[in-house]
Amino acid sequence: MLALLHTSPLHIPVFDALRDEEAPGLAMHHLVRPELLDRARAQGPDAVAEDLAAELAEAARNGARAALCTCSTIGSVAEAAGAALGLPVLRVDRPMAAAAVAAGPRIAVLVTVESTRIPTEDLIEQEAHRAGRTVAVRTVLVPGAWERFEAGDHDGCLTAVAAAAREIGDADVIVLAQASMAPAAEGLDLGVPVLTGPRTGLRAAAQAAASDTSLSGLRTT
Template identity: 85%
Template sequence: MLALLHTSPVHVPVFDALRDEEAPGLAMHHLVRPELLDRARAQGPDAVVDDLSAELAAAARHGARAALCTCSTIGSVAETAGAALGLPVLRVDRPMAAAAVATGPRIAVLAALESTLVPTKALITQEAGRAGRGITVRTVLVPGAWERFEAGDSDGYLAAVASAAQEIRDANVIVLAQASMAPAAEGLDVGVPVLAGPRTGLRAAAQLVARDASFSGLRTT
């Protein structure tokens, strides 16, 4: 089973649909904890470590073989908490970051939340180090986007993201830092790749579950 840790309920149907396309039959358990993002924004991501650890430990006790954190703001601390528990945890934007680094050296990051910019830039820099590539990262906070998201104005939110992407110049690739931004990339033609995390993140997390299941099978035979 794959546990998914969300900070908004809007992600539940999105990842259910992606599971049906990418990994049919994968058992998933959704954990929706919006208060974790609220606290991380107010006090910093480290403020949610204890609660994250408790959530992940409970998921492991209930059969989770891996977890996927769909919130970019707390993704790094989720991975660290999982490592301490012995549970593989993947932040949803890590495969996207690796793909961005492989695409080109000039990377633009769009985010609706300021608290997402620093961890996303750090993640991309980390992936560049692993790949041995030199990069430059430009971060852009999309004005007014998060307010629209919180108000339930999905169309307005995605339109703001798409508009901001169209204003980007001199980039080899554009990264949409938050999972909720992914639909804005559909049909968007800005002359460079526009990357979003949900699909590649779920695909990689499903592989983690499969690898763990295979390893467990080897140990018991």
């Protein structure tokens, strides 16, 4: 069984659909904790470490063999908590970051919340170091997108993200940092890859749930 830790209930149908395409028959259990993102945005990701550890420990007791954290802001904290518990935990954007590093040195990252900026930049630098590559990361906060998302105007949020992506120049690859941004990539033809995390993240986590192998060094693109 794969546990999925979300900070929005909107991710549940998205990942259920991806499971049906990528890993039919995989048992999944969704944990939705929006308050973790609220606290991480206000106090920093480390502020939710204890609660994350408790959630993951409970998931392991309930039969989870691996977990996927779909929130980019708290992903690094989730991975660290999983390592301490001996439970393979993958942040949804790690395979995406590895693919971005492989695509080229000039990486543009779009985010809709400021709290995602540093965790995503740090993750890309980790993957660049692992691959022995040098990259230049430029992060753009999409103005007004998160406010639209919180107000329930999801189409407006995605429209703003797509518009921001079209304005990116001098990049080898564009990264949409958060899982909620993924639909904005549909239909974009910008001449460079536009990467999102949900599909590759789920694929990698499903592999981990099906085996006893650690996620360390795992690559799925």
